[in-house]
Each structure stands twice: as structure tokens, then as C-alpha cells.
Amino acid sequence: MGRWEPNARERLAKAALELYRERGYEQTTVAEIAKRAGLTERTFFRHYADKREVLFDGSGALQELAVSGVVGAPESAAPLDAMAAGLEAASGWFADRREHARQRQAVIVANAELRERELIKLASLSAALADALRGRGVAEPTASLAAEAGMAVFKVGFQRWIAEAEEATLSQLMRESMAELKAVTAHGQARPGR
Amino acid sequence: MGRWEPNARERLAKAALELYRERGYEQTTVAEIAKRAGLTERTFFRHYADKREVLFDGSGALQELAVSGVVGAPESAAPLDAMAAGLEAASGWFADRREHARQRQAVIVANAELRERELIKLASLSAALADALRGRGVAEPTASLAAEAGMAVFKVGFQRWIAEAEEATLSQLMRESMAELKAVTAHGQARPGR
Structure with missing residues (x-):
């Protein structure tokens, strides 16, 4: 050594x-x-x-944080609220790494092998979160749908967070994206976002 | 020749x-x-x-069908309803291929390279559907969230469809999964699926 x-x-x-x-x-x-x-x-x-x-050094720690957020959500929390707690826990990990995240994303987008690797890490995170929801007693297909819906919020919130000149925190953007998802999926709502 | x-x-x-x-x-x-x-x-x-x-021969045709379903949805359709129209159009492509889809999935799950390829095809489909929504005048982040939410419905519905002994059609399972997603994301609903 x-x-x-x-x-x-x-x-x-x-x-x-x-x-x-x-x-x-x-x-x-x-x-x-x-x-x-x-x-x-x-x-x-x-x-x-x-x-x-x-480039993928932090993905294990990120997954652990997100899963522990889901596991630690109040027992009364609905599946998507437990997912929101997981995203909130994950946001903390990124807090002071915005510039790093921007640089990293630019490298990954430019390389097919790295894009594949990133997709696998995200699919693994989604599976781990669905598993955590099942551990809370959430049945299928609700657990998988809530996990995937939460991942949609994560992806969209993250993209907004690393956009040039964006100043809102990741936590704020995740919450906004979650509210937007709820608006998009609200039954009978008149054309949200148009 | x-x-x-x-x-x-x-x-x-x-x-x-x-x-x-x-x-x-x-x-x-x-x-x-x-x-x-x-x-x-x-x-x-x-x-x-x-x-x-x-194994990936049909993904181009599938994407075209799904996109044309989104593009062809009534002008008044909300973003997620346009996505549902895309999924419905895509379901038709699979209709008489359930046994093939089961066999194919077993092959893909068993091989890391094929799993990566499948994830890339799904990410590409999601991006194409978000693009089709933007073409309908849906703003960001609504377009990306609706596309990702629709993909969650697609993945979960598809997994159910290829499950052993499942007899409901893909179209039925997509509609059920969409209803389930709406229940999961409904604000204030008491712990759906528990």
C-alpha cells in the first residue's frame, strides 16, 4: 500500500x-x-x-437512501407518498452536487455504453423501490406502478434540476413534478399542461 | 439472391x-x-x-403504432388519455403473439446484454411518445411525465399479460393498469392497493 x-x-x-x-x-x-x-x-x-x-460510484448509496426513505415513511402513508419520502431522502444525497451532476450527465449522454449503464441503474432503483413498497404490504400491481410513477417524477425532476440556470432545489423540483404527475393522472381533469 | x-x-x-x-x-x-x-x-x-x-425486429413497428395512436387521439384528449390511445394502438400489435412474447421475455431476462438493449428500446419509445405529446401542444414537464406514466402502465400491463395462466387481453390489462395508476396517484386517497 x-x-x-x-x-x-x-x-x-x-x-x-x-x-x-x-x-x-x-x-x-x-x-x-x-x-x-x-x-x-x-x-x-x-x-x-x-x-x-x-461515474456510477454513488448509485449504491443513492439506492440505499431512497429505499430507507420508503421504508421509514409513516405507516399510514399511501404508496405514492412513501415513494415521495424516498425521493426526498435521495434528494439530500445530491444537494451540493449540482455542477457535478451536470458535468456527469453531459458525459453520459455522449456515450452509448454509459447511457445503457445509467438505464440499468435506474431500472435497478425502480425494482428496489417496488420491493420496499411490497415490504410495506403494498400489493401488486400497485407496488410496481407506484415505483414506476415515482421514477417518472425522479427522472423529470432531475432533468429540470440540472438544466442550465435552474436554481430551485432538487427537493422542490421533485415535489413540483409529483404535483404535476398527480394533475396529469387526475381523472376527468381538463387537459392539464396545455 | x-x-x-x-x-x-x-x-x-x-x-x-x-x-x-x-x-x-x-x-x-x-x-x-x-x-x-x-x-x-x-x-x-x-x-x-x-x-x-x-429479438428486436418489431420494436420499430411497435413504436410507430404507439406514436400514431397518440397523434391520432381526439384533439380534446388530455395528455394521459392520448397516451392511453397510444397504448391501445400498441396492444393490437401484440394481440396474437402472447406465447411468442412469453418466450422472448424469458430469453431477454436471462441475458444482461439483451436486458440492456430492451431498456434502451423502452427509453426510446418513451422519448418518442413525449415528442408526440409535445407535437399535440403539451408543454414540458407535462409531456415527459405523461409519457413516463404511460410507460409505467405499459410495463406493468405487459408483465401481467405474459404471466403464466393470465387470460385477459393486453388491451384489458393496460386499461386496468391505467385505472390503477390513476388510483395510486389520486390525491388524498386512502392507501390504494393495501
């Missing part, structure tokens, strides 16, 4: 994102990332399995 | 699905598919680019 490097993990992530933006994800090597961060390749591999992992 | 082979396309698709089920997708070669169908490899490649394409 080499010597301890302060904030090595964060420095590597920052360097990787900079290089992916400057040169493209495919053109960037682990050696270049380590050099930019002022660290060694060996240090890189102590923190990340490969250069893709740098 | 070889001689004309009656129903070559369908015979190849049927043979491929049989072999993917029997031996696994990865273990099956194009030569084996052609042999099982009583055709040549050359004929296979006149119909399909590769062995994966056999």
Missing part, C-alpha cells in the same frame, strides 16, 4: 470528470486521470475498479 | 427463439438457426443483421 493520500477518491473523481469532458470518455485513460489528480494508477485502482466506475 | 422461401422471416424467428430457449442465447449460432429453419445462413442475413436483431 502506498502512503495515505488526502481526498484521493474525490480528487480522482474530479480529474476523471474534467478529462471526460475535455477529451471524451473513450479517449481518456486511467493513467491520465491519475496524473491529472497528482496520484498514481495504483492509487486509482485502490478506489475504483475501472474508469466507468468513477 | 437465392430462391424465394415462403415465410422465411417467420420461420427464422421461430427457430431462433426455440434455440435461444433450449441452448441459451449466447450459445446459439446463426448457422444453427438457419439449419433449424431449413434455410441457409445467407437467407438469414437477408432478413436480419445478426442474431440479436431477431
Whole structure:
């Protein structure tokens, strides 16, 4: 083991994102990332399995937070309100990472392999949330529908949050998107959003 | 060009699905598919680019049908009702293919690469439907939320339709799932589905 490097993990992530933006994800090597961060390749591999992992490092923690939000919602909460609690818990994880999230999204959108990976992570999150709802006693197909509806709110709220010049918090935008979803699905409502 | 082979396309698709089920997708070669169908490899490649394409052959036609359903909905239809019209149009495409859909799903679930491909096709369908809604004058984020909500109904309805022993039609199950989504998202409703 080499010597301890302060904030090595964060420095590597920052360097990787900079290089992916400057040169493209495919053109960037682990050696270049380590050099930019002022660290060694060996240090890189102590923190990340490969250069893709740098971009998806947080997805496990995010899923745990969202699931714990659903599990911890009041027992009386309806399925979609439990989902809203999960989204609120997830929002906290992103709070001070808006610029990072913008940069990361630009890298992912530009690469087919990364887009696939992102879709798989989102599908996995949806499945975990449906599972958490079933754990609350919610029957199928309600659990899957509520989970998917919550994921729709998450995706749309997140896209708005990383849009240029958007200043509202992710938590606010999730709540707005949830209200909008309820308006869209309200039976007999006259053409919402038109 | 070889001689004309009656129903070559369908015979190849049927043979491929049989072999993917029997031996696994990865273990099956194009030569084996052609042999099982009583055709040549050359004929296979006149119909399909590769062995994966056999499984995703219909996704373009499905997307066109769903989009045309949204575009053709009455001008007065609310966004989610236009989505329902799209799902109804898409249901028709599947009508006499339940057993095929079951077999296909079993193959896709068993292979990571195919699951990724399926997720991309679904994301592409969702984007095309949001685009069709915007073409009807539906503003963002309503268009994206309605499209994603409709996709949730599609996924859940489809899963129910291919479940063993399920006898209701896809169209019926889509309508039930849509009603269930509306119940899940109805503001103030007491814990639907519990």
C-alpha cells in the first residue's frame, strides 16, 4: 500500500470528470486521470475498479437512501407518498452536487455504453423501490406502478434540476413534478399542461 | 439472391427463439438457426443483421403504432388519455403473439446484454411518445411525465399479460393498469392497493 493520500477518491473523481469532458470518455485513460489528480494508477485502482466506475460510484448509496426513505415513511402513508419520502431522502444525497451532476450527465449522454449503464441503474432503483413498497404490504400491481410513477417524477425532476440556470432545489423540483404527475393522472381533469 | 422461401422471416424467428430457449442465447449460432429453419445462413442475413436483431425486429413497428395512436387521439384528449390511445394502438400489435412474447421475455431476462438493449428500446419509445405529446401542444414537464406514466402502465400491463395462466387481453390489462395508476396517484386517497 502506498502512503495515505488526502481526498484521493474525490480528487480522482474530479480529474476523471474534467478529462471526460475535455477529451471524451473513450479517449481518456486511467493513467491520465491519475496524473491529472497528482496520484498514481495504483492509487486509482485502490478506489475504483475501472474508469466507468468513477461515474456510477454513488448509485449504491443513492439506492440505499431512497429505499430507507420508503421504508421509514409513516405507516399510514399511501404508496405514492412513501415513494415521495424516498425521493426526498435521495434528494439530500445530491444537494451540493449540482455542477457535478451536470458535468456527469453531459458525459453520459455522449456515450452509448454509459447511457445503457445509467438505464440499468435506474431500472435497478425502480425494482428496489417496488420491493420496499411490497415490504410495506403494498400489493401488486400497485407496488410496481407506484415505483414506476415515482421514477417518472425522479427522472423529470432531475432533468429540470440540472438544466442550465435552474436554481430551485432538487427537493422542490421533485415535489413540483409529483404535483404535476398527480394533475396529469387526475381523472376527468381538463387537459392539464396545455 | 437465392430462391424465394415462403415465410422465411417467420420461420427464422421461430427457430431462433426455440434455440435461444433450449441452448441459451449466447450459445446459439446463426448457422444453427438457419439449419433449424431449413434455410441457409445467407437467407438469414437477408432478413436480419445478426442474431440479436431477431429479438428486436418489431420494436420499430411497435413504436410507430404507439406514436400514431397518440397523434391520432381526439384533439380534446388530455395528455394521459392520448397516451392511453397510444397504448391501445400498441396492444393490437401484440394481440396474437402472447406465447411468442412469453418466450422472448424469458430469453431477454436471462441475458444482461439483451436486458440492456430492451431498456434502451423502452427509453426510446418513451422519448418518442413525449415528442408526440409535445407535437399535440403539451408543454414540458407535462409531456415527459405523461409519457413516463404511460410507460409505467405499459410495463406493468405487459408483465401481467405474459404471466403464466393470465387470460385477459393486453388491451384489458393496460386499461386496468391505467385505472390503477390513476388510483395510486389520486390525491388524498386512502392507501390504494393495501
